[in-house]
Amino acid sequence: MALLEVEDLATHFHTREGVVRAVDGVSFSIDKGETLGIVGESGSGKSVTCYSLMRLIPEPPGRIERGVARFDGQDLLQMGKSDLRHIRGDRISMIFQDPMTSLNPYLRISTQLIEAQQTHRDIDTKSALFKAIEALEEVGIPDAANRVKSYPHEFSGGMRQRVMIAMALINEPDLLIADEPTTALDVTVQAQILDIIKQRQERLGTAVILVTHDLGVVAGNCDKVNVMYAGQIVETGTASQVFYEAKHAYTRSLQKTIPSLQEKGQELYTIPGLPPDLSKPINGCAFHPRCPFPKTGHKGTERPSLKDVGDGHCFADCGFCDSSGSIEDVLAKGDLADTALPGEGAEA
Amino acid sequence: MLKFVAGRLLQGILVLLAIYAVTFFLVAATPGSPFSSERAIRPEILAQIEAFYGYDKPVFERFMTSLGNALNGEFGPSAVYANRTVTDIIAESFPVSLKLGALSLLVAMTLGIPAGIVAAVKRNTWLDYVPMSAAMVGICLPTFVMGPMLALVFGIILKMLPVAGWFGPEFWILPAATLGLVYAAYFARLTRGGMLEMLNQDWVRTARAKGVKETTIIWRHCLKGGLMPAVTFMGPALAGIISGSFVVETIFQVPGLGQWFVRGALNRDDFLILGLTVLFATLIVVMNLIVDIVQVALNPRLKYE
Amino acid sequence: MSDISQTAPLQHKPQPDPAGPAVAAMLEELEEGSSLWKDAWARLRKNKLALTSLFIFVAIVLFCVVGPWLSPHDSQSQDLFVGAEGPSAKHWFGTDTLGRDLLVRVMEGGRISLLVGLVATTVSLMIGVIFGAVAGYMGGRVDAAMMRFVDLLYALPFTIFVILLMVAFGRSLWLMFVAIGCVEWLTMARIVRSGVIGLKKQEFVEAAVSLGYSHTRIITRHLIPNVLGPVIVISTLTVPAVMLLEAFLSFLGLGVQPPFASWGVLINEGQQNMEIFPWLLIFPAFFFALTLFCLNFLGDGLRDALDPKSAKD
Numbered sequence: 023m024a025l026l027e028v029e030d031l032a033t034h035f036h037t038r039e040g041v042v043r044a045v046d047g048v049s050f051s052i053d054k055g056e057t058l059g060i061v062g063e064s065g066s067g068k069s070v071t072c073y074s075l076m077r078l079i080p081e082p083p084g085r086i087e088r089g090v091a092r093f094d095g096q097d098l099l100q101m102g103k104s105d106l107r108h109i110r111g112d113r114i115s116m117i118f119q120d121p122m123t124s125l126n127p128y129l130r131i132s133t134q135l136i137e138a139q140q141t142h143r144d145i146d147t148k149s150a151l152f153k154a155i156e157a158l159e160e161v162g163i164p165d166a167a168n169r170v171k172s173y174p175h176e177f178s179g180g181m182r183q184r185v186m187i188a189m190a191l192i193n194e195p196d197l198l199i200a201d202e203p204t205t206a207l208d209v210t211v212q213a214q215i216l217d218i219i220k221q222r223q224e225r226l227g228t229a230v231i232l233v234t235h236d237l238g239v240v241a242g243n244c245d246k247v248n249v250m251y252a253g254q255i256v257e258t259g260t261a262s263q264v265f266y267e268a269k270h271a272y273t274r275s276l277q278k279t280i281p282s283l284q285e286k287g288q289e290l291y292t293i294p295g296l297p298p299d300l301s302k303p304i305n306g307c308a309f310h311p312r313c314p315f316p317k318t319g320h321k322g323t324e325r326p327s328l329k330d331v332g333d334g335h336c337f338a339d340c341g342f343c344d345s346s347g348s349i350e351d352v353l354a355k356g357d358l359a360d361t362a363l364p365g366e367g368a369e370a
Numbered sequence: 371m372l373k374f375v376a377g378r379l380l381q382g383i384l385v386l387l388a389i390y391a392v393t394f395f396l397v398a399a400t401p402g403s404p405f406s407s408e409r410a411i412r413p414e415i416l417a418q419i420e421a422f423y424g425y426d427k428p429v430f431e432r433f434m435t436s437l438g439n440a441l442n443g444e445f446g447p448s449a450v451y452a453n454r455t456v457t458d459i460i461a462e463s464f465p466v467s468l469k470l471g472a473l474s475l476l477v478a479m480t481l482g483i484p485a486g487i488v489a490a491v492k493r494n495t496w497l498d499y500v501p502m503s504a505a506m507v508g509i510c511l512p513t514f515v516m517g518p519m520l521a522l523v524f525g526i527i528l529k530m531l532p533v534a535g536w537f538g539p540e541f542w543i544l545p546a547a548t549l550g551l552v553y554a555a556y557f558a559r560l561t562r563g564g565m566l567e568m569l570n571q572d573w574v575r576t577a578r579a580k581g582v583k584e585t586t587i588i589w590r591h592c593l594k595g596g597l598m599p600a601v602t603f604m605g606p607a608l609a610g611i612i613s614g615s616f617v618v619e620t621i622f623q624v625p626g627l628g629q630w631f632v633r634g635a636l637n638r639d640d641f642l643i644l645g646l647t648v649l650f651a652t653l654i655v656v657m658n659l660i661v662d663i664v665q666v667a668l669n670p671r672l673k674y675e
Numbered sequence: 676m677s678d679i680s681q682t683a684p685l686q687h688k689p690q691p692d693p694a695g696p697a698v699a700a701m702l703e704e705l706e707e708g709s710s711l712w713k714d715a716w717a718r719l720r721k722n723k724l725a726l727t728s729l730f731i732f733v734a735i736v737l738f739c740v741v742g743p744w745l746s747p748h749d750s751q752s753q754d755l756f757v758g759a760e761g762p763s764a765k766h767w768f769g770t771d772t773l774g775r776d777l778l779v780r781v782m783e784g785g786r787i788s789l790l791v792g793l794v795a796t797t798v799s800l801m802i803g804v805i806f807g808a809v810a811g812y813m814g815g816r817v818d819a820a821m822m823r824f825v826d827l828l829y830a831l832p833f834t835i836f837v838i839l840l841m842v843a844f845g846r847s848l849w850l851m852f853v854a855i856g857c858v859e860w861l862t863m864a865r866i867v868r869s870g871v872i873g874l875k876k877q878e879f880v881e882a883a884v885s886l887g888y889s890h891t892r893i894i895t896r897h898l899i900p901n902v903l904g905p906v907i908v909i910s911t912l913t914v915p916a917v918m919l920l921e922a923f924l925s926f927l928g929l930g931v932q933p934p935f936a937s938w939g940v941l942i943n944e945g946q947q948n949m950e951i952f953p954w955l956l957i958f959p960a961f962f963f964a965l966t967l968f969c970l971n972f973l974g975d976g977l978r979d980a981l982d983p984k985s986a987k988d
Contacts (some may be wrong), residue, residue, distance in 0.1 A: 076586055078575055111581035118579075128594045136589070140581050173670040189580070333468035385827065393839060433767050495706055510967040514926045514939070515960045518946040526950050565843070606713040606829070613834035616927055621946060631835075632927050635842050654832050 024051040024092075025229050026075075027194060031089035031099075033067075036082060040301035044070040046177045046253040048089075052246070057223065057230045059244035059261065061237055067253040068233045069119075072199045074099070076116055077106055077356035079180050081192045094196070106355070111143040115190035119202040121182035125174040131158075131185055132170045137190050152180065155189040160216050180211035184218060190273065191222050198223070216243055238280050241265045252298050254325065259335035269337040273308045274349045277331045307340035315343040371666070379664050382655040389651045390644075394436060397640045398429050436644070437534040445645030448634075451460075456645035459630055462672060466536060467615060467626035470545055476609050477550025484598055485554070486561025488568060490596070501558060508555030513614045517548040517621040546624045549614050553607045557600050565596035583657050594668050601665055605658040614651050688727075713905070718980040725976020728969040735966055739785030746779045762954060769954045771944065780936060781959050787937040788918050788963070791852060795988070796916040800910055803863025808894055811871030822868065825861050833858040837920065840927045842986025851930060855917045863909050870902035873886035904981035915967045922963060936965040 033045040045067040052058045060068040073079050075091050075098055075200060091098040093114065100108070110116075118124040126134060135154035139145050140264040151170070158166035161184040174182055183203060190198055200219060202214035220243060223230050240247050240261065241345075247264040249257040250273065257270040268274045278291040298304055305323045307313070328336040427435075439446060446458035485501040492498050498671065509520070521544060525533035533540050567593055577587050615628035627646060634642035666672045695715045712970040719725055745748075753884055768777035810821040841855040874897075883893050922939030924930030926946075930936075936944075938959050945956030 076579055078578055107581045109581070110579055116576075116579040118572060118576065120572060124576045126573040126577070126591050128570075128669065129591070130670075133590075137577075137582060137586075141583075141586075143583050174672050188577075206571065392836075396839050396843045397806055460939050506968070506971065510915070510971055511964050512922065512967075514923065514946070518942070518949050518956050519960070522949055522953060522956070580971055590910070609832045612832060613923070617923065620927070631838075632929075635838050636928060638842065639720065647832075647839070650835060 025054045025056075025094065026093040027051040027090075028071075028075070029092075031071065031091060032087040033070050033079060033084060034087050037301070042301045043253050044084075044300060045345050046300075048250070048253075048255055048256065050248050050258065052175060052197070052229050053126045055223070055227045055229055056246065057232060057241035057244045058343070059247040060231060060233045060250060061240050061247060062250035063235060063293075063297055065300075066250040068235075068250045068333045069201050072116070072201050072231060072233055076110060076114065076199065077101075078116075091235060107281050108142070111138060111190075111195075112193050113195050113196040114197045114199065115193070116199045116201065117183070117190045117203050120206045121186055121264075121311075122206065124186055125182055127174050129359065130170075131172055131174065131177075135170070135185075135189055135192060137305070138192050142193055147317060153192065154188075157186065157192045160222065161185070162187075163213075168310045174211055180215065181206050183211075183215050187215070187222065191226060191228065194226050195228060197229045199233070200325045202235070203232075203234045205235070212239075213215075219243075231270060236280075237265070237276050237280065249276070252304060254338070255295075255299055255310070255328065256309070257337040259337075263333065263335040267335065269335070269339070271315050272317065273337070275314060277310075278349060286309070286350060307338070307342070313343050314334060314349065318345055325347065373664060374583055374666065375659075378659050382659055386651055387647070390437060390440065390648055391646045395429070396432050397643060398427055398432070400638070410496060440645075440648065445648070446641040448639055448642050451639070451642075455578070456641050459642065460627065460645065460649060462607055463625060463630055465627060466624060467619075468627055469542070470549065470618070470624060470662060471608070471611050472547035473542060474549035474614075476494045477546055477606060477608065478553035478611075479524070479600075481550070482554035482557025482560050483561050483597070486558040486563075486600070487565055487588070487593075487596070489558065489562045490565030495568065498562075502562065505555035505558040506553050509559070511552070513548055514617045514621070516551060517618055520548055521621065536622075536624045536626075541622075545618045545624055548621070549611055549618050552614070553610060556607065560599040560603050561596065564599040565592055568592035568596040571595075585648075598665065598668065601661055601668065604661050608657045609654050612653065634669060685948050705984075715980040719976055722976045722979065724972050725980075728972040728976065732966065732969040732973060735785065735962065735969070736789060738787060739782045743779055745788075746776070746782070749776075749779060768958045769952075771952075771955055777955065777958055781938075781962055782942060782944065784938045784941050784959060784964060785966075786934045787848075787931055787935055788921060788939070788966075790915040791848075791855070791921040791937065793851040793919040794853040795859065795921070796910055796913045798853055799860040799863060799913055799917070800906070801861035802856065803909075804867050804906060807864035807867025808871050808898060811868035812890070812894055812898065814872070814875075814877065818868070822865075825864055829861055832922065834923070837924065838927075838929055841886075841924060841925035848931065848935070851921065851924065858916055859913055863906070863913065866905045866909050867899075867902050869904055870899050872932070874898055874901050908974055908978045908981060910975055911970060915970040915974075917966065918963075918970075935967065 023322060025350050028051065029049045031045055031048045032043070033040040035044055045257075048067070048071055050058065061073065062068045069078065070084075072312040077086075077098065079086065086099055089099060093109070096105075096109075101109070120217065125131070132151055132154055135157065136147060136150040139150045140147070143150075155166045155170050158170060163169060163181060163184055169177075174185070177185065187203075198219070201217065204215050207215060219230065219232075222228070232240065234240060244261045247257075247261050248255045249264060249270065251272050257268065257273045259265055259267075264273060265277075268277060272358070275291075275293045279293065281290060293312055296330065298308050298311070304325060307326055308338050310317075326338040330336050423543055433441065436446065443457060448454045448459060451459075483504075485505070488499040489501050508516075521533040522532045524544060531544050533544065535541050535582075565588075569588075574587055574591060577591050582591075612628070615624075615626060616632050617628075618624065619626045619628035620632060627649070630642060631646045631650075632640070683713055768781060771777055771780065771792060806821065806825075810818045813821075837851075837854045839842035841851065846851050880893065880897055888896075918938075921930055921937060922942065925937045925939030926943045928943070931940055933940075942956065942963065945952070945954075945959060949956045
């Protein structure tokens with residue numbers, strides 16, 4: 023049985039400008055010890071998906087409109103406030119994008135690590151402190167016994183993210199949700215942080231949902247991958263399926279944006295245009311206005327649903343673009359995408 | 371920390387010296403002297419009086435003498451109220467003003483800060499709207515409107531409380547309420563703002579993700595930072611309560627320093643004005659020093675710098 | 676939202692050749708102003724409280740400015756035989772202890788109170804904007820020194836200084852305007868400075884610098900117009916603050932002197948006789964408090980409208 027099963031999750035924000043459908047019908051599952059990557063541009067709904075699972079969406083304006091998130095048999099989305107509190111931080115933990123603001127600057131690291139334990143365990147402060155020091159050592163913080171008494175501002179960004187990881191894993195949760203854990207960090211530190219998450223995961227058998235906008239990060243670290251666009255999953259499969267046999271035009275465009283995969287001397291590719299305005303209804307494939315492939319017909323009215331193309335590899339095939347050719351050839355033929363831009367309602 | 375306090379102390383002393391000098395020369399630059407009133411006094415007698423009070427000497431010499439005396443706690447005689455020195459007046463009236471001020475500050479903080487916290491936590495509910503509307507009323511009703519209104523309602527119409535004098539606890543209520551309520555309103559608004567800012571911080575989200583109870587989030591994670599604006603406001607609040615006391619003591623016939631200051635200002639009682647200004651400034655400077663220290667104690671990031 | 680729409684052309688317009696003329700044209704466009712004001716007005720119109728406040732405030736201003744000309748009474752003619760009488764058909768607000776018509780006295784008192792609000796705010800506006808813009812634009816040590824000075828002044832008992840100024844230089848109306856304006860500019864300076872510092876880093880200011888525009892032009896054409904929103908908000912909130920200070924002085928007998936009377940003077944007179952003639956207190960206090968209410972609500976509404984980021988949702 024899967025550890026977490028999400029079905030048809032939809033989270034909308036009711037703003038003055040209208041209803042923003044940030045997440046609109048997302049389904050996926052994750053098994054014990056597995057790593058699931060969620061990739062997409064900013065605004066694609068990947069972070070909102072995670073916050074919805076933890077019920078950390080600010081309400082109002084946000085609202086979880088529908089869906090089920092079955093965690094160990096219980097629906098996280100329908101659970102009472104106090105049951106939810108027992109799951110948060112104990113069985114599901116979360117680390118956030120910006121380590122500079124995610125730790126409380128008014129409290130010592132020790133206080134925050136002890137709090138994480140005493141919230142869920144009946145443990146005396148001394149043992150909790152001891153365990154906190156141990157946890158800091160495990161994520162590679164030198165001189166942890168002394169530094170545990172420091173305040174967050176006395177640590178660098180990378181060190182703070184290590185503290186966050188130590189704090190998130192201190193109760194040995196079943197699931198860790200990492201929301202762009204390396205985005206705000208230096209490139210040199212990014213790999214270290216991912217390594218630490220991986221190490222700890224292997225030791226504790228924790229399942230991880232890794233949210234990122236970097237397809238490269240996903241390829242090296244995940245078992246399964248969801249590619250999100252405009253609030254929906256447009257492609258899903260194992261990391262190698264999504265990476266080496268990408269089907270959806272968006273996934274393939276995204277691959278073209280990874281600098282290290284491009285030939286040297288070639289101009290760097292950026293996907294033209296902007297993601298659609300989610301407060302307006304979307305007809306047909308949401309990526310249609312930015313799609314580089316030749317169009318074979320009108321884009322239709324329904325958003326295409328996921329279709330299995332073998333071995334659990336699914337993608338949302340609109341059927342209205344000719345994606346059989348290689349993307350290099352398509353891009354070489356000229357900027358079709360630019361000509362498709364005007365009047366498609368793609369601009370914000 | 372010690373270096374910081376010493377630095378601030380030195381700065382405070384310099385500020386006080388500057389205030390003393392500015393006040394002295396401002397008063398000295400005023401045409402005429404305290405004794406040249408409408409009453410006809412023969413010029414030679416006027417000259418004698420002025421000589422007695424040292425007004426015949428050059429301004430700078432007078433300044434040095436007066437500063438020297440002030441450092442010894444002597445602010446000279448009252449120029450208008452014969453036979454009384456400024457120090458006498460302060461000794462007699464300061465306890466009254468201190469009690470009034472302390473009570474007002476107490477009213478302001480014990481009403482304002484909890485109201486602000488509740489309003490922030492229960493945002494957009496009636497627990498937010500009602501106290502915040504009341505605070506808006508409090509801010510718009512200055513002491514000199516609030517005072518007479520309270521006196522009219524509780525003193526004259528309901529006959530519950532005395533409206534003039536200072537003879538016991540029941541006489542303290544209306545003046546302290548008048549003076550305190552306005553600042554309770556400010557404290558409430560500032561605390562609400564500070565708490566809201568804290569509640570919107572990323573680390574509150576982290577705490578929620580850890581499963582921490584909402585009450586613990588408020589007390590442990592938000593209170594220190596959320597009280598910052600209120601703490602910072604203590605200095606201005608004291609300054610406001612001092613100037614407010616000029617009005618409130620007049621309305622409720624409280625025999626405090628505020629009344630003396632107003633009388634001194636209206637009658638050009640140079641020594642009295644100077645002495646009281648220095649006293650008020652000292653109080654405010656000391657309060658600001660306390661605020662600085664409390665701020666550093668509350669915020670570890672400031673300590674680091 | 677509005678600030679995005681303002682900078683959007685800069686970010687998304689393809690600029691293959693960032694030549695001078697193109698950038699200059701863009702800057703002109705920015706100097707023309709933008710949809711910011713339209714957006715703000717749309718937001719303000721939805722705010723019933725602020726709109727009502729604006730309406731009442733305008734009504735009060737008209738009442739005070741036009742009112743005295745329409746009244747058959749004038750504010751100085753005394754009628755000692757009548758003395759203080761309650762509201763009647765002849766004297767709607769009653770008369771004061773000297774038999775003067777209170778309605779006209781409230782209206783004329785309002786003129787003075789509003790005039791103080793206007794003039795003293797203008798003084799504080801000029802000092803605050805110039806001080807803040809210079810500090811923010813200069814940056815570095817100049818900025819640090821200037822803001823330390825502001826911090827010091829914040830901590831001082833400035834009401835006492837206004838009193839001292841009034842004592843020292845006589846109780847002239849114009850001196851009072853200046854004295855009040857001189858102590859109420861601190862918040863303005865802070866707001867303008869932080870706005871200017873934020874703007875200084877933005878592309879269009881760098882563009883203006885690279886085009887060799889003079890400092891004066893950059894400050895007056897690019898920086899000040901873009902901090903106008905917060906400046907308007909603070910000004911709106913400064914008006915009630917200075918009116919309060921004036922009334923405070925007048926209440927103590929240190930402000931407006933007879934034969935003139937401001938609302939503060941009238942409240943003081945009313946307060947002295949409130950046990951016998953409560954209307955003498957109630958009418959001026961009502962108008963004074965109502966005006967302060969309207970200006971404060973209007974200021975809050977403008978803040979929400981012009982600075983949607985700080986708006987409470």
